Amino acid sequence: MSDNTSKFSKIKQFYFNLFPGLQEKNWSNFESKLAVREFRKHEKMLQPGEVCNAICFINKGIIRSYYDIDGKEVITNFYTEEASFCNYESFLSRKPSLFFADALEHTEVVQIDYDALQYIYTYLPDSERVGRLMAEQLYISLSGRVAALLLDSPEQRYQKFLKEKSSFIQRIPQYMIASYLGITPEALSRIRARISKRNNEEAAEEMQKNKAL
C-alpha cells in the first residue's frame, strides 16, 4: 500500500463512478501510474511551448489558465477541487501549449499522464465509450463558452459564472473574474452594484408586500 493511497481516494471515487465495471486489479495497475504533485501559490504549471503531458485531478487548490496577449493576461478558466485541469488541445494533439496555467493557492493534484490514459483505453472495456463521451462533453462546454462570449451580455456572463463557480468564487480576486468575463474591473464593479441594488429593491418590495398582507 503506497503512502499516497489517501491522496488517491477522490480520483478513485471519480473513476469508479465513471466506470462502474472497473475491477480492483485494473485500478491497481492504473493507480501505479499516478503521481501526486504539489504546486506553491503562483507557481507555473504550464507555459506556452510546453506539451501538456498530464491530466491533473485537483485534490485541493485552484488553478487558472490564461493567455498572455501583448503583456496582458486574458484568463480563460478556473479549476478547483474534484475537477480536472488539462490543456486538452495540447495533451491530445501532442503540440505545444499556447497558454499558461498557474496555481492561485497551494494546490495538490493527482496526475494521470498520457501513457497511463492510453493504458486505460487499451485494457478497460468500455473506456473508449467513456473517452468519447468525455471528449464530446469538452466540446460542448467549449462551444458554450464561445457562444456565451459572442451572445451574452457581460451581466449575463457574470450571472452564469456565479451559478457555475459559486462554491469557490470567494477565493478568486475580482480583477481575475473581470478578465475571465472579458471586461474591465470597473465594469465588473458596476455590474455588481447594479445586481446588489436590484436585489435590495426586490427585498424592500417583498417586505412592503408582507406588511400590506
Added chain:
Amino acid sequence: MSDNTSKFSKIKQFYFNLFPGLQEKNWSNFESKLAVREFRKHEKMLQPGEVCNAICFINKGIIRSYYDIDGKEVITNFYTEEASFCNYESFLSRKPSLFFADALEHTEVVQIDYDALQYIYTYLPDSERVGRLMAEQLYISLSGRVAALLLDSPEQRYQKFLKEKSSFIQRIPQYMIASYLGITPEALSRIRARISKRNNEEAAEEMQKNKAL
C-alpha cells in the same frame, strides 16, 4: 440497388477509410438509414431553437454557419465538398442550436441522423474509438480557432484562412470572409492590398536577382 447509390459513393469512401474493417453487410444497414437532401442557394438549413438532428456530409455546395448578434451576422465557419456540416454542440447535447446555417450555393448533402449514428456505435466494433478520436479532433479544431481569434493578428488569420480554404475561397464573397475573420470588409481590403504589394515587391526583387546573375 437504390437510386441514391451514386450519391452515396463519397460518404461510403469516407467511412471505409475511417473504418478499414467495415463490412459490406454493415455498410448496407447503415446506408439504409442515410438520406440525400438538397438545399437551394440561400436556403436555411438550421435556425436557433431547432435541435440539430443530422450530420450532413457535403457532396457539393457550400454551407456557412453564423450567429445573428443584434441583427448583425457573425460567420463562424464555412463547409464544403467532402467535409461534414453539423452543429455538434446541439447534435450531441440534444439542445437547441444557438446559430443559423444556410447554403451559399445549391447544395447536396447526405444526412446521417442521430439514430443512425447510435446504430453505428452499437454494431460496429472500433466505432467508439473512431468516435472518440473524431470528438477529440473537433475539440482541437475549436480550441485552435478560439486561440487564433485571441492571439493572431487579422492578417495572420487571413493567411491561415487562405491556406485552409484555398480550394474554395473564390466561391465566398469578400464581406463574408471579413465577417469570419472578425474584421470589417474595409480592413480585409487593406490586408489584401498589403499582401499583394508585398508579393509584387518580392517578385520584382527576385527578377532583379536573376538579372544580376
